[in-house]
Amino acid sequence: xxxxxxRFMQLKASSPNNILLIPTLDIEIIWQTHLLRxxxxxxxxxxxxxxxxxxxxxxxxxxxxxxEQAFIDTCKLYExxxxxxxxxxxxxxDNKPIAPKYVHPVFGxxxxxxxxxxxxxxxxFDFSSVSLTNHDDNxxxxxxxxxxxxxNWLDLCxxxxxxxxxxxxxxxxxxxxxxxxxxxxxIRLKKxxxxxxxxxxxxxxxxxxxxxxxxxxxxxxxxxxxxxxxxYASDCIHLVGYVIDHAPWPxxxxxxxxxxxxxxxxxxxxxxxxxxxxDHLYNTKRNDYDxxxxx
Numbered sequence: 001x002x003x004x005x006x007r008f009m010q011l012k013a014s015s016p017n018n019i020l021l022i023p024t025l026d027i028e029i030i031w032q033t034h035l036l037r038x039x040x041x042x043x044x045x046x047x048x049x050x051x052x053x054x055x056x057x058x059x060x061x062x063x064x065x066x067x068e069q070a071f072i073d074t075c076k077l078y079e080x081x082x083x084x085x086x087x088x089x090x091x092x093x094d095n096k097p098i099a100p101k102y103v104h105p106v107f108g109x110x111x112x113x114x115x116x117x118x119x120x121x122x123x124x125f126d127f128s129s130v131s132l133t134n135h136d137d138n139x140x141x142x143x144x145x146x147x148x149x150x151x152n153w154l155d156l157c158x159x160x161x162x163x164x165x166x167x168x169x170x171x172x173x174x175x176x177x178x179x180x181x182x183x184x185x186x187i188r189l190k191k192x193x194x195x196x197x198x199x200x201x202x203x204x205x206x207x208x209x210x211x212x213x214x215x216x217x218x219x220x221x222x223x224x225x226x227x228x229x230x231x232y233a234s235d236c237i238h239l240v241g242y243v244i245d246h247a248p249w250p251x252x253x254x255x256x257x258x259x260x261x262x263x264x265x266x267x268x269x270x271x272x273x274x275x276x277x278x279d280h281l282y283n284t285k286r287n288d289y290d291x292x293x294x295x
Contacts, residue, residue, distance in 0.1 A: 015051035
C-alpha cells in the first residue's frame with residue numbers, strides 16, 4: 001500500500017494541478033495517515049516532490065462528471081509509468097441504483113443524476129503474496145505502525161462520544177447509535193474547534209508537552225480541516241500565527257501528558273466556563289443543549 005501511495009504521489013507531482021487523478025481506497029488510507037501529520041507531510045512533500053501535493057475530498061460538478069474517465073486515465077498512466085497494473089477497471093452497471101445526494105428528514109431522499117462523489121475509487125486492489133517489487137524501502141517519515149494505529153481512531157472516537165453522551169442530565173436527548181454528524185452537531189463541533197484554535201494561540205504548551213491535546217470531538221473537525229493541506233496551513237497562519245502540528249499518538253511520558261491535559265482543561269474552564277470534554281454538547285449562545293435546533 002505504501003509503495004502504491006508513493007507511486008501515485010509521483011504521478012501527482014509530475015502532473016499539472018488541473019489533471020484529475022483518482023486514488024484507490026488502499027492509497028487513500030495511506031494518504032490519510034500522512035495528512036494527519038501536517039509538519040511531516042509538508043517536509044516529506046518538499047523533500048520527495050519539491051512541492052506540497054494538495055488533497056481535497058470536495059469536488060466541483062465538472063470533476064464529479066469527469067471522475068470515471070479520470071480513473072481510467074489514472075490506471076493507464078500508472079501502468080505506463082511503473083509497468084504494473086493500477087487495479088482492475090470497474091465494470092459498467094447501467095442498472096445500478098443512483099445514490100441520493102440530499103437527505104431531508106421529512107421528504108426523504110432527493111434523487112440526483114450524479115451519484116454521491118467520493119474523492120477515491122472504491123475498487124479493491126488484490127495484493128499478491130508474491131511480488132517482484134521490493135516493498136521494504138519506505139521513502140516517507142511515517143511507518144506501517146502509524147497506519148495500523150490510525151485505524152483505531154474511529155472506534156476510540158465512537159467510544160468517547162458515547163461516554164460523553166452518558167453525562168448529559170437529560171437522557172435520550174441525543175441519538176446514541178453512532179457519532180452524530182447532523183447540522184446542529186457540526187455547528188457545535190466547529191465551535192469547539194474554534195475555541196481550540198483560540199487556546200492554541202493564547203496558551204503555550206506546558207510541562208514538556210509540545211501541543212495542546214484536543215478531545216476526540218474536536219478531532220473530528222481538526223481531521224476534516226487537515227484534509228486540505230494548503231488551506232490548512234493558510235488558515236493556521238491567518239488565525240493562529242503558526243501551523244499547528246498534529247501528532248495522533250505522541251510519544252510522551254504519561255504523567256506529563258496527564259498534567260498537560262489537566263492544564264488545558266483548567267484553562268478551558270476558565271476561558272469558557274464549560275467542561276472541555278462535553279463542550280461539543282452545548283449551545284454557544286444559551287449554554288444549553290441544542291439538539292432540537294437541527295431544523
